[in-house]
Amino acid sequence: MTVAPAWAIPGYLEAREGRLFIEDVDSTALAAEHGTPLFVFSERRVRSNVERLKRAAARVNHPVRFFYASKANSTMALLSTVRDAGIDCEVNSGGELYKALRAGFRPDQIIFNGTSKTEQEIDEAINAGIYSINIDSIYEIELIEARARALGKRARVALRLVPEIGTRSHLGLQTALMTSKFGITSSEVLEAFRRALRHPDLLHVGGIHIHVGSQTPDVEPFAAAFKTMWEHLKAVQEESGHALEHINLGGGIPVNYLRDRSQAGDLPEGEREMLGAELEPADVLAAALRAARDSARTASAEHLLDRLTILLEPGRSVIADAGSLLTTVRNIKQRPETGDVWLLTDAGFNLLLSMTTYNWYYHLISATRADQTAGTPYKVAGPLCDSGDVYFDIERGGRLPDYRKLPAGVRPGELLALLNTGAYTIAQMFPYNGRPLPAVVLIKEGGRAELIRRRDSYEDLLNNEVW
Numbered sequence: 001m002t003v004a005p006a007w008a009i010p011g012y013l014e015a016r017e018g019r020l021f022i023e024d025v026d027s028t029a030l031a032a033e034h035g036t037p038l039f040v041f042s043e044r045r046v047r048s049n050v051e052r053l054k055r056a057a058a059r060v061n062h063p064v065r066f067f068y069a070s071k072a073n074s075t076m077a078l079l080s081t082v083r084d085a086g087i088d089c090e091v092n093s094g095g096e097l098y099k100a101l102r103a104g105f106r107p108d109q110i111i112f113n114g115t116s117k118t119e120q121e122i123d124e125a126i127n128a129g130i131y132s133i134n135i136d137s138i139y140e141i142e143l144i145e146a147r148a149r150a151l152g153k154r155a156r157v158a159l160r161l162v163p164e165i166g167t168r169s170h171l172g173l174q175t176a177l178m179t180s181k182f183g184i185t186s187s188e189v190l191e192a193f194r195r196a197l198r199h200p201d202l203l204h205v206g207g208i209h210i211h212v213g214s215q216t217p218d219v220e221p222f223a224a225a226f227k228t229m230w231e232h233l234k235a236v237q238e239e240s241g242h243a244l245e246h247i248n249l250g251g252g253i254p255v256n257y258l259r260d261r262s263q264a265g266d267l268p269e270g271e272r273e274m275l276g277a278e279l280e281p282a283d284v285l286a287a288a289l290r291a292a293r294d295s296a297r298t299a300s301a302e303h304l305l306d307r308l309t310i311l312l313e314p315g316r317s318v319i320a321d322a323g324s325l326l327t328t329v330r331n332i333k334q335r336p337e338t339g340d341v342w343l344l345t346d347a348g349f350n351l352l353l354s355m356t357t358y359n360w361y362y363h364l365i366s367a368t369r370a371d372q373t374a375g376t377p378y379k380v381a382g383p384l385c386d387s388g389d390v391y392f393d394i395e396r397g398g399r400l401p402d403y404r405k406l407p408a409g410v411r412p413g414e415l416l417a418l419l420n421t422g423a424y425t426i427a428q429m430f431p432y433n434g435r436p437l438p439a440v441v442l443i444k445e446g447g448r449a450e451l452i453r454r455r456d457s458y459e460d461l462l463n464n465e466v467w
C-alpha cells in the first residue's frame with residue numbers, strides 16, 4: 001500500500017500513476033497540450049471553499065454576506081464561478097468594478113473599497129447603484145457627496161476605519177495599524193459619521209468597515225475589530241438615532257500553505273505559524289459576535305445586534321488552494337564549489353510576485369514523479385534576468401527555505417507544480433523580460449478542462465504601443 005503524499009487532497013490533488021492529477025485530469029497531459037507555465041484551477045474546489053463559508057454563516061445563525069475580494073484573482077471565468085457559487089463581490093478600482101459587472105454580479109452585490117478613488121470611478125459606482133462605496137477619509141466624504149449631488153443620485157456608503165489592531169501576519173499585509181495607509185482613525189470616526197449623515201438625500205450611510213489584513217492566523221484581531229466597530233455603531237445610534245445596517249469585517253481568513261510540512265522546519269517560527277494557519281470562518285464569526293454580545297447587555301443593543309448584517313470579504317480563502325502553477329525545468333547546473341544542483345524553471349516572480357515582495361512560500365512538488373519521495377535538495381530559480389528571481393530568500397533572511405526538496409535526479413523537462421497559487425498571482429502577473437503571460441485552465445464540474453485564458457502571443461507584447 002502506498003501512502004498519499006502530505007500535500008494531497010483526496011478527490012482533488014492526488015498522485016496517480018505516479019503523476020500529479022488535479023481531479024481526474026493528468027497535469028502532465030495539460031502541460032503537454034497547453035505548454036508551461038500554466039495555471040490550473042478547479043471549479044469544484046472554488047465551490048467547496050464557498051460552501052465552507054456558507055456553512056460558517058449557518059452555524060452562527062446570524063445574517064452574514066460574503067463579498068469575494070476580486071483583487072485576489074479577477075479572471076473572468078473565475079469571477080463567474082464565484083458568482084455561480086452564490087456569493088457577492090468586493091472591488092478596489094473602476095477596472096475591478098467593470099469586471100465584476102461584466103461577470104454578472106448585480107450592482108447590489110458589489111462593494112467598492114480603495115484609498116485613491118477617482119471622480120470617474122466614484123461616478124461609475126454611483127451610477128451603477130452598488131451596495132456600498134467604502135469611504136477612506138473625511139475628504140472622501142465631501143468628494144462622494146459632491147459627485148452624488150452632481151449626478152442627482154444617492155450613493156450608498158460605509159466608513160472604513162483603521163483601529164490599532166496588529167496581527168501575526170506579514171507587515172505588508174497588515175492593514176489596521178496606524179502606520180497603514182487605509183481608513184479613518186478612531187478619534188475621527190464620530191465626526192466623520194456626523195459629516196456623512198448631514199445630507200441623507202445624497203449619502204445613505206449603511207455601515208462601517210475594517211479589514212485587519214490578509215492571512216490573519218488568529219480570531220482575536222477579528223473579535224477586537226468587530227468590538228471596536230460595534231462600539232462606534234452604538235455611539236452613532238445614540239447620538240443621531242441612525243442605525244447602521246452592517247458591520248464589514250473585511251477579509252483575511254488564512255489558507256494553510258504548509259499542508260505538507262516537510263519544509264516547514266526551514267522557516268522562521270513566526271512565518272511558519274502564519275503560513276500554516278488553520279482558522280475556521282465559523283470561529284471568526286462566533287468570536288466577533290461574542291465580543292459584541294459581551295458589551296451589549298441592554299435590550300436595545302441586543303435588538304441592534306440582531307438586525308445587523310455581518311459582511312466578510314474573503315479573497316485568498318476562496319481561491320488560493322483552487323489553483324496550481326505548472327512549470328517545466330528548462331536548465332540544470334551543478335556548481336563545483338558548493339555542490340549545489342540548480343534547477344531553472346519557466347515560472348518566475350513575474351507570475352508569483354509575493355514570492356519576492358513577501359517571501360511567500362508556495363510548496364513545490366514534482367508533477368512528473370508525484371509519488372516519489374522528495375528528499376533531494378535543489379536550489380530553484382525562475383527564468384528572469386534578475387538575481388532576485390529565485391525560490392529562496394536572496395537576502396539571506398531565512399524567510400524561505402534555502403533549498404527545495406524534490407525527488408532525486410530531476411532533469412530538464414521534468415514538470416513541477418507550485419501549489420496554492422490561485423490568489424495574488426495571476427492578478428499581479430506582468431510580462432517582464434518579454435515573457436508572454438501564461439494560459440489558464442479551469443477544470444469544470446464534470447471533469448472537462450477548459451481554457452479560460454489564452455497564452456499571450458508575441459504580438460500581445462506590443463498591445464497599445466505606438467511607434
Ligand SMILES: *Cc1c(COP(=O)(O)O)cnc(C)c1O
Nearest residue numbers: 069211214251252313314315316
Ligand atoms: C485584500 C482585501 C481583502 C481580501 O483579503 P484576503 O486575505 O484575500 O481574504 C478584503 N478586503 C479588503 C478591503 C482588502 O483590501
